[in-house]
Amino acid sequence: MSPAIAHATGPARDRIRYDRATAGLDAPLAVVDLHAFDANAADLVRRAHGKPVRVATKSVRCRALLERVLRQDGFAGLMSHTLAESLWLARSGFEDVLLAYPSADRAGFAELTADPKLARAVTVTIDDPAQLALIDSARTGREVVRVCLELDTSLRLLGGRVRIGALRSPVHDPARLAQLARAVNRRPGFRVVGLMAYEAHIAGVADALPRRPLRSTAVRLVQSAARRELAARRAAAVRAVREVAELEFVNGGGTGSVQHTAAEAAVTEVAAGSGLYQPRLFDNYRSYQGRPAALFALPVVRRPGLGMVTVLGGGYPASGTPGADRLPVPCFPAGLRLARQEGAGEVQTPLLGTVADDLLIGDRVWFRHAKAGELCERFAALHLVEGERLAGTVPTYRGEGQTFL
Structure with missing residues (x-):
């Protein structure tokens, strides 16, 4: 384990692991831990x-x-x-x-x-x-x-x-x-x-x-x-x-x-x-606590102003009754949120929060989808992460040319 990960805790550790494991890949991308x-x-x-x-x-x-x-x-x-x-x-x-x-x-x-x-x-x-x-x-x-x-x-x-x-x-x-x-x-x-x-x-x-x-x-x-x-x-x-x-x-x-x-x-x-x-709609159960295993990363492509960045893509709402709980949410780095007037956009998604000022063009923001397998309809491949290394890449249904619904 690298010193940076050894001294990090919780979400900060996960962000470092995912960034390092996928450093050689271009975002947007999706991973499974x-x-x-x-x-x-x-x-x-x-x-x-x-x-x-x-x-x-x-x-x-x-x-x-x-x-x-x-x-x-x-x-x-x-x-x-x-x-x-x-x-x-x-x-x-x-x-x-x-x-x-x-x-x-x-x-x-x-x-x-x-x-x-x-x-x-x-x-x-x-x-x-x-x-x-x-x-x-x-x-x-x-x-x-x-x-x-x-x-x-x-x-x-x-x-x-x-x-x-x-x-x-x-x-x-x-x-x-x-x-x-x-x-x-x-x-x-x-x-x-x-x-x-x-x-x-x-x-x-x-x-x-x-x-x-x-x-x-x-x-x-x-x-x-x-x-x-x-x-x-x-x-x-x-x-x-x-x-x-x-x-x-x-x-x-x-x-x-x-x-x-x-x-x-x-x-x-x-x-x-x-x-x-373990998508975010399954976070709040008394009976069990799962670990988020599927995430996706989007690259920062704009810095519109103080406390703002814009990432490429992100308009991946989940099925069901429309509402804020069906939208993906940024999780790494902590402290970012969707702009209420725009939400998650088809081509770009603006994000707000003071931590945005620490992000540079090309940096990644990691998101969690609201529901589980629907994320795979947006990506042709899932990159498999073990610790801080990339263990392999596998096709989703979409990556195999299969779109059943």
Whole structure:
């Protein structure tokens, strides 16, 4: 370890490491800190209490890092976000790919139903018999399609007039899910093999918001009630479906709820992905503390005035309801902030703060993205950092010419 790093602490040490590791590269660039990535992976396994963790690919979007995490004990299988991605991953050698969202990709279904290797590797998710009809309309072969049923996880109050949770599956009642399983069984060429239930309102909502104690308390109370209700209903759904079909897996959870979901006896595996990169939307959870592993650097290209610099690029907002929490934030050097009137711009981003006066043209400012894998849609490569050295460079999905959504 160099003397400069040995005497630095926290963010200052990380800034030195990343600057040194990528000194021979031009910014803009993105890095993944492998020590932080591996530590986050180990924490997910620890919180899963012995149940396998299925990796959510949309939160990683890099084949090399998917392979890296699957080599670690405690991880098994992928959870994909499009059928085209699922088929690409299966053709690349991944043998257990759960497509977690319904698809209308007829060309993809034509390929899936005609290829034994793809049909064995890929499981598709449905929540409506009409989705089965669409698959059949595209069918070009006789391969059996592996099917996962999705249960709505939302918490419904006041007789259903209040709904807390993501607008995903329409199937809320265990009996209706069993009816859907029967509909699959009646249709030749399909087989129910799994059940999934993603509790986004628990796994993806922070419960320890800075300077907002009342809201944090309210979130925790609602999440506690939602966990209790869902645990009972999910168990009932599993029992009901198992009377109709033999389930290979019951999937649930997400980065923010791994330990709670894994504690349910009815669940056989948990899903997680964001916790590997630890984007800033996952900073404020009482239940765990991840290490930021994915960052990007932008070069200083202007100095408009005192306390100001402008960096190239930066307009990388995250999906979801628009707001300040969806914007990337500068983290190194500490003390910089986005200009309120401009925010993060497509071509340039002005930054304010007295520390800006210490930055020169060509210096780097390091940022964190609000969400996980979406960062990879902006960069063709991820530079892998170990300590203060560059350990390698790997392509993102985009770098391999793949843009699935």
